[in-house]
Amino acid sequence: MFSKLTKWLLVIVIFLPVMFLWGYYLSSGAWVSVDTVMAVLQTNISESQEYMSDFMTISDWMGMSVLLVAILFCGYISINLRQKNILRCGSIFLVMFIMMSGYFAYRHRHNIMVDIALQTKVYTEKYKDFENKKVARKEALKNSLLSIENDSTGVYVLVIGESQNRDNMSAYGYQRKTTPWLESIKSDNNFILFENVYSCHTHTVPVLTYALTAKNQYNNLDLAQSISLLEVAEAAGFETVWISNQVKYSAWDTPITVIADEANQQFWHNKNVGEKTATNHYDLKLVESIEKIKMSDKMLIVFHLMGNHGSYRERYPNDFRLFKGSKTLDEYDNSIFYNDFVMKNLFDRVKALPNFKGLVYFADHADAVKQNLGHDASKYVPEMTHVPMYMYFSDAYISEFDKKFDSIINAKESIVTNDLIFNTILSVMDVRVDGVYEEYNDIFSDKYDATAQRFRTLYGKKKIVSERM
Secondary structure (H helix, E strand, C coil): HHHHHHHHHHHHHHHHHHHHHHHHHHHCEEEEECHHHHHCCCCCHHHHHHHHHHHHHHHHHHHHHHHHHHHHHHHHHHHHCCCCCCCCCHHHHHHHHHHHHHHHHHHHCCCCCCCHHHHHHHHHHHHHHHCCCHHHHHHHHHHHHHECCCCCEEEEEEECCCCCCCCCHHHCCCCCCCCHHHHCCCCCCCCEEEEEEEECCHHHHHHHHHCCCCCCCCCCCCCCHHHEEHHHHCCCCCCCEEEEECCCCCCCCCCCHHHCCCCEEECCCCCCCCCCCCCCCCCHHHHHHHHHHCCEEEEEEECCCCCCCCCCCHHCCCCCCCCCCCCHHHHHHHHHHHHHHHHHHHHHHHHHCCEEEEEEEEEEECEEEECEEEEHHHCCCCHEECCCCEEEECHHHHHHCCHHHHHHHCHHHHHHHHHHHHHHHHHHHHCECCCCCHHHHCCCCCCCCCCCCHCECCCCEEEEHHCCC
């Protein structure tokens, strides 16, 4: 018995990489990449279950079942190869299966286990360095000259959406009326709806790691040395608040956790602490936290929504089941409809805050819902990067920064990737850090480089301009 158990353990170790490669291919239709591994490490059991429920078809499950049977058959043959009663065809099947897997491994040798393991190690080390050098960044920031031209006060709000595709928003021309509030307010003179915004990646952690730090696709900064938005805001005298409906932790502390933990005031509504993507409350609950904030006249308040994250049917109450079909698209559009309602309530509430100056909204990435692909980078299609972004500024802000406001109006049709949010928010708050500010990446600047050919996604792997043609 011990001998058989040992042999089966050996078989599992040998065939595990093969199972992983083929299993992922059969379930997703794409070969595994480092982005896939990082996404798995940053997810949890609940999110994996939701992914399989939403995006795996019957044929995918059948393929997985055939694979499992094949692996078990290979294991049985491997253990009993020396027994005389094993059919020769079994041995032939085993050899052919191993050769075929080896062939595919060779064809994709730049995108398989060893290469993936090395790249994953680089990613995780960068994330760990970012956490470890937090104190050093803050010390260096003290020694940098913070330019605050007018040293003006003001309450600024940043809202981060999740998995939202602008192609499914009626404010952007979608045929279904999914965003009635956004449609009604986009004609307001204080409001700007950006037409050509794209995400810098298709997964949340990579996007926000760049969007909320000085690091972006167009500079050579080391992530560990890249100051975060909240670190700069606090150094400039802003009280910072983080209000979230996302889980606080994943497999380890990502840069997002480190950035959020910097906030002076924190409100975490999702109490699952990394165990689930299911939420204790719908996003509207976040609006209630505004009453609990200890207000000052100089603040940066960040809201991180659960937004339109799959499973889409879990993101809205039954009262918002506007589209009553059973298709994934109906559920996604309902989640967009609810998000619009949440943003209307959040906007009305923050606009009434004393000394409110402005609100900026952007989504981390989109989902390719019509193609039923979610946002898996290994199955990349351009729709995964089609994110919304909009801004609203008070009359007081426009009066104080009229030239900036004119610049942003002129830039609303320019191409923007959301890793430039760091520069954008600091410019909104009139804060500049010497040696960090990049005027060609600041959409408030008249020197913003809107050259279409330079913009990229997937951390520089794909050109935006080629996806638009």
